[in-house]
Amino acid sequence: MKIITVVGARPQFVKAAVVSRALQQHSNMHELIVHTGQHYDTNMSDIFFEEMQIPKPAYNLEIKESLHGMMTGKMMMGIEQILLDEKPATVLVYGDTNSTMAAALAASKLHIPVAHVEAGLRSFNMQMPEEINRIVTDKVSNLLFCPTQTAVNNLHAEGFTQAFYNIHLTGDVMYDAAQFYFERSAPRIIEQLQLKPGAFILATIHRAENTNNIAHLAAIVTALNELHKTTEVVVPLHPRTAKLINQLDIKPAFTIIDPVGYFDMLQLLHHCVLVITDSGGLQKEAYFFKKFCVIMREQTEWKELVEHGFATIAGSDTRHILTQANEFLTGSFTGEAALYGDGKAGENIANILEKYLN
Incomplete structure (x- = not known):
């Protein structure tokens, strides 16, 4: 067949x-x-x-x-x-x-x-x-x-x-993948970037609702810049988003890296302290690696994460992103991957x- x-x-x-x-x-x-x-x-x-x-x-x-x-x-x-x-x-x-x-x-x-x-x-x-x-x-x-x-x-x-x-x-299937491939990955990206495990925030930006709206994108960059003052923020940047950010008056102060392969992303997830994203898949992967997630959207397909307190919806509001991120940075994650x-x-x-x- x-x-x-x-x-x-x-x-x-x-x-x-x-x-x-x-x-x-x-x-x-x-x-x-x-x-x-x-x-x-x-x-x-x-x-x-x-x-x-x-x-x-x-x-x-x-x-x-x-x-x-x-x-x-x-x-x-x-x-x-x-x-x-x-x-x-x-x-x-x-x-x-x-x-x-x-x-x-x-x-x-x-x-x-x-x-x-x-x-x-x-x-x-x-x-x-x-x-x-x-x-x-x-x-x-x-x-x-x-x-x-x-x-x-x-x-x-x-x-x-x-x-x-x-x-x-x-x-x-993403839970299957995270389990199977993490065991086959190595922390080379952590070493290359000289990141301190448990001391950096992993963030991604790519959704059209954020990248097609200059005000949304500027608010997100402002929030990540502010967080970066106390906790390093690492952003593997989508090529399209990188081009748009360069057009902003607000310049990024956080750490920008090229898009990474799946193995490197698993290592970044494992070693980060918090995830901030507008990606659907990364919300779940944060949970698989027992990391809280701030969702930079107005809704999520994975509402069970929010219902159980593992993620929160902050939209593109600078103040909300900062408030939720700081709350999670002082919290303790407990939970099993049985949701998926x-x-x-x-x-x-x-x-x-x-x-x-x-």
Whole structure:
């Protein structure tokens, strides 16, 4: 049975690595990877395939358009032709990117079953392109692999029923990845940057709601600058964000580094004292490594983190970011990773796929 996996952005490479490894344990399933090219520079793409030993993509569409409609349309055209040529038994997609939705739409129009990993996530903010992508993808998918009970509940609330959809609570593949790859990583990034373990804050900024709004971005830079006066703030900076920050009147005083590979990010998470981010995935990874997280958004898909006190929503307000960060810096983290399964999500997904396809 042939499975086409479509990826295009950094978090998807990590998730696909987990499931690809599990699929290799099933001799009757053959996976081909399609890379849309959505993240295309070396640190955002190639390094992940090399470090994580993900099978090299059978196809690379190299689509680098910036406009959502143009990008999605070109992806659909390229993926459709691959599906017509390869005739897979199913198409496997991850998360909530343009690559995810393009693949799901192309496959569903060809009546090829779609399996969606990270189904059911909702921020309830339709201004986010990711929210549109995940809703559309869920609607046209045949297999919905949910990382949490909250995600299952979201689908049920929207009228998804077991009679018409195959909904499965699998656990979170990112938890699998964090466990598996941290054991294979080394603290070279900590040594290279001469960071003191437990004495620096890890921050990332990349969401459109922050980078497309100069006022939001300036407020975030101001907050990180202020925190950096007492606790070093380290920011692996997305190329697009770096370009925008250079246009601000407020100059960053914190430590800026190039985007890092997954192994280095795991080490930064392990050794930091706090995480401040607008990333969805990094919120969970902070929890996996028992670090509090300040969320620089107005909502989160991972509301269980907030409900249990492991994360807080601060938006892009300078004062809120500082207040929440300082509270967490004096707090003590206690908690287990049971919120996201037992580290066998990839295995669960592969087993369900095999049963479904048979």
